[in-house]
Amino acid sequence: MFESTAINSVLAVVLTVIVCFIISTLLPGIERKYIHARIQQRIGPIVIAPGIMAPLKFMFKENVEISSPVPKLYKILPIICFIVVLCVLITLTPQAYKIPALSSLVAIVGFLKVEEICYVLMGSLSKSVMSLRMPFPDLVKGGAHLNAQRSFVEDISAKRSLRMITYGSFPLYLALFAPVTAARSIFLQDIVAYQQANGPFLFTVSGAIAAIVFFIGYMIILNEYPFSIIKAKSDVIEGPYMEYAAKYRSIVYLTRGFFMFVLGCVFSVLFIGIPPSIFSWGILVNIAVALIFVFMMGILSAFSPVFTNRQLLPTILGATLLGVLSIVLGLL
Amino acid sequence: MDEKVPRSNIIETEIPMGTVHPAALEPYRVRFFVEDEIVQEAEITIGVNHRGIERIMEGLPVQKANALTEKICGICSNSHIWNSCRTAEMGLGIEIPERAEYIRVIMGELERLHSHFLYLAHGCEVLSHETFSMRVFYLREIVMELLAMIGGNRVQYGCSVLGGVRPRCELDEAKILRIKEDMDKVEEGLTDFANRFTADPIVMSRIAGIGVLPQKQAIELAVTGPTLRATGVARDLRTTMFEYDNFDFNVVTQPDGDVKSNLLMRALESFESIKIIRQAIADIPEGKLVNHDWEMVDTDITESYIEVPRGTLYHSYALESGRVRHCIIRTPSMANIGAMQYACIGDQITDAQLCIVQCDPCFTCTDRAIEIIRR
Numbered sequence: 033m034f035e036s037t038a039i040n041s042v043l044a045v046v047l048t049v050i051v052c053f054i055i056s057t058l059l060p061g062i063e064r065k066y067i068h069a070r071i072q073q074r075i076g077p078i079v080i081a082p083g084i085m086a087p088l089k090f091m092f093k094e095n096v097e098i099s100s101p102v103p104k105l106y107k108i109l110p111i112i113c114f115i116v117v118l119c120v121l122i123t124l125t126p127q128a129y130k131i132p133a134l135s136s137l138v139a140i141v142g143f144l145k146v147e148e149i150c151y152v153l154m155g156s157l158s159k160s161v162m163s164l165r166m167p168f169p170d171l172v173k174g175g176a177h178l179n180a181q182r183s184f185v186e187d188i189s190a191k192r193s194l195r196m197i198t199y200g201s202f203p204l205y206l207a208l209f210a211p212v213t214a215a216r217s218i219f220l221q222d223i224v225a226y227q228q229a230n231g232p233f234l235f236t237v238s239g240a241i242a243a244i245v246f247f248i249g250y251m252i253i254l255n256e257y258p259f260s261i262i263k264a265k266s267d268v269i270e271g272p273y274m275e276y277a278a279k280y281r282s283i284v285y286l287t288r289g290f291f292m293f294v295l296g297c298v299f300s301v302l303f304i305g306i307p308p309s310i311f312s313w314g315i316l317v318n319i320a321v322a323l324i325f326v327f328m329m330g331i332l333s334a335f336s337p338v339f340t341n342r343q344l345l346p347t348i349l350g351a352t353l354l355g356v357l358s359i360v361l362g363l364l
Numbered sequence: 365m366d367e368k369v370p371r372s373n374i375i376e377t378e379i380p381m382g383t384v385h386p387a388a389l390e391p392y393r394v395r396f397f398v399e400d401e402i403v404q405e406a407e408i409t410i411g412v413n414h415r416g417i418e419r420i421m422e423g424l425p426v427q428k429a430n431a432l433t434e435k436i437c438g439i440c441s442n443s444h445i446w447n448s449c450r451t452a453e454m455g456l457g458i459e460i461p462e463r464a465e466y467i468r469v470i471m472g473e474l475e476r477l478h479s480h481f482l483y484l485a486h487g488c489e490v491l492s493h494e495t496f497s498m499r500v501f502y503l504r505e506i507v508m509e510l511l512a513m514i515g516g517n518r519v520q521y522g523c524s525v526l527g528g529v530r531p532r533c534e535l536d537e538a539k540i541l542r543i544k545e546d547m548d549k550v551e552e553g554l555t556d557f558a559n560r561f562t563a564d565p566i567v568m569s570r571i572a573g574i575g576v577l578p579q580k581q582a583i584e585l586a587v588t589g590p591t592l593r594a595t596g597v598a599r600d601l602r603t604t605m606f607e608y609d610n611f612d613f614n615v616v617t618q619p620d621g622d623v624k625s626n627l628l629m630r631a632l633e634s635f636e637s638i639k640i641i642r643q644a645i646a647d648i649p650e651g652k653l654v655n656h657d658w659e660m661v662d663t664d665i666t667e668s669y670i671e672v673p674r675g676t677l678y679h680s681y682a683l684e685s686g687r688v689r690h691c692i693i694r695t696p697s698m699a700n701i702g703a704m705q706y707a708c709i710g711d712q713i714t715d716a717q718l719c720i721v722q723c724d725p726c727f728t729c730t731d732r733a734i735e736i737i738r739r
Contacts, residue, residue, distance in 0.1 A: 267713050
């Protein structure tokens with residue numbers, strides 16, 4: 033009896049993950065084709081190009097040896113990022129609620145922190161040709177400040193990622209903990225049960241404010257315009273991902289789409305009380321939420337230039353204050 | 365406005381960018397010296413695209429040299445061939461038919477429009493605002509089609525020849541009507557873009573007060589063209605060019621010398637170009653396109669300066685037996701490099717490429733100057 037239940041649970045989780053992953057591959061294409069391209073009055077790529085065709089193409093490309101001081105670690109980082117996103121999704125499934133240590137907000141925050149640390153490591157381990165050192169001509173022609181320490185553009189990206197860990201991710205984590213004020217528990221099972229009994233947290237004042245904060249945090253952690261300072265095209269270009277080629281770049285693309293979907297599922301669980309499960313119609317809500325977030329993100333990013341520190345800091349401060357307000361309102 | 369002073373003492377970190385960088389349209393190298401992401405000094409190095417075009421031109425028949433000058437730049441190709449022909453015509457004393465002069469002005473102003481639109485689109489792209497960038501590119505497309513209609517090509521038009529313009533650049537009634545209609549479309553689109561752009565608070569926060577070049581510094585650095593006019597100096601060579609004697613237009617200036625002033629400067633100047641084109645097609649005189657009534661003689665060094673989209677363009681020729689004995693070409697970006705280095709100081713490194721782009725660089729065209737350092 034126990035064995036058959038365990039097998040069923042594992043099967044349910046595996047099927048849910050597979051379905052979610054397949055749907056997630058369409059999200060980058062939907063964003064680019066139906067939002068960015070429409071707004072910019074151009075045809076855009078076919079829907080499956082950014083999320084399916086590009087990763088497939090890169091998967092079978094010959095790899096270029098990466099210029100990095102620790103190439104093996106650098107190459108394994110996208111795989112770690114993918115596993116982290118996968119773990120977050122597994123945490124959200126109802127079957128995982130039987131393991132309370134795994135299915136809690138602390139676990140989700142922990143996984144997301146690993147993701148953020150990966151960006152720091154990627155940036156600091158990448159030495160691309162985009163900021164190629166050419167000290168010889170500088171020395172010959174007597175260039176300025178020859179004693180300055182030379183740095184690669186990815187180093188800036190790593191430093192920015194570190195800053196984002198310290199203050200950039202505040203809004204997201206505050207929004208994640210806002211439902212706790214209503215459910216009085218950090219366990220997902222309790223948060224879901226509370227909302228199924230009392231209605232979605234989203235439809236409370238505290239929940240509505242927290243949802244706005246969550247969306248800002250969602251865009252920050254996905255490094256989407258206008259919050260994409262760690263990969264701003266005007267200076268650090270692709271930032272941490274710059275040197276990834278072939279199958280490693282393919283994993284980067286797949287992870288991005290998957291992360292979009294999983295963050296949508298996080299919102300569904302925490303703010304609507306519907307976990308992703310292949311055996312429930314609720315998964316349609318998860319898909320709808322993921323799509324709505326992609327649409328909103330696409331519209332905002334299409335009409336915004338990238339923020340520099342001058343715009344980013346006040347925005348994060350404002351979102352953090354909103355997050356605090358939502359928690360205070362939730363506690364009242 | 366406080367003067368920005370480059371730091372002379374030791375600076376923490378150098379961030380080299382290039383020679384390949386997606387925010388730069390051309391290959392150049394820039395070394396940013398930063399402290400906590402604030403640029404303390406910048407050093408731009410060009411020279412990776414040197415083609416020795418002046419040396420190639422020496423010994424060529426002047427007509428071939430004229431055609432070759434068009435290859436100097438893909439954006440202001442017409443300006444180069446126009447000034448090259450103008451220099452040779454001044455040396456040889458050739459009179460240009462009035463109709464040809466009008467067509468040269470129309471081509472020059474259309475080129476200014478497409479150059480300024482490229483500048484605006486590139487500026488928006490460096491801001492990472494793709495939607496605005498795309499919208500300006502659509503406007504530019506109208507102008508590019510007009511240039512192709514008149515010159516036969518989208519980039520190398522080959523419009524000017526010694527003594528006038530090529531017969532294929534003749535403007536008949538249908539072409540004039542299309543130019544008139546398309547100028548209405550461009551004006552409407554540009555007005556719409558300028559209104560949206562200036563009403564966007566996020567964009568304004570990215571560009572206002574960034575990359576400031578004070579007027580005093582701009583004059584000291586001998587900055588030229590719209591970059592100079594964006595600091596409040598009303599200096600435009602078109603007011604001294606005989607080709608523009610019959611046209612009524614304003615010299616646009618902006619007060620602040622920052623990225624906002626530079627972007628608005630080009631947008632407002634585009635309206636003046638539209639005005640000139642409208643006057644030209646309304647008043648274009650009848651007559652022949654080329655004056656063949658001239659003789660080739662040896663000339664001493666003849667110089668010509670014209671106002672092109674980026675500023676002052678200089679050509680000089682000396683001719684001997686119908687061939688080029690001496691040739692020097694100086695493009696506006698040569699004078700503006702100092703401004704680019706200066707504008708970056710004190711701003712975030714994310715804004716640094718924008719500060720360079722605000723001076724509308726064209727380094728590939730500039731890559732023929734040889735600097736002689738006497739020690």
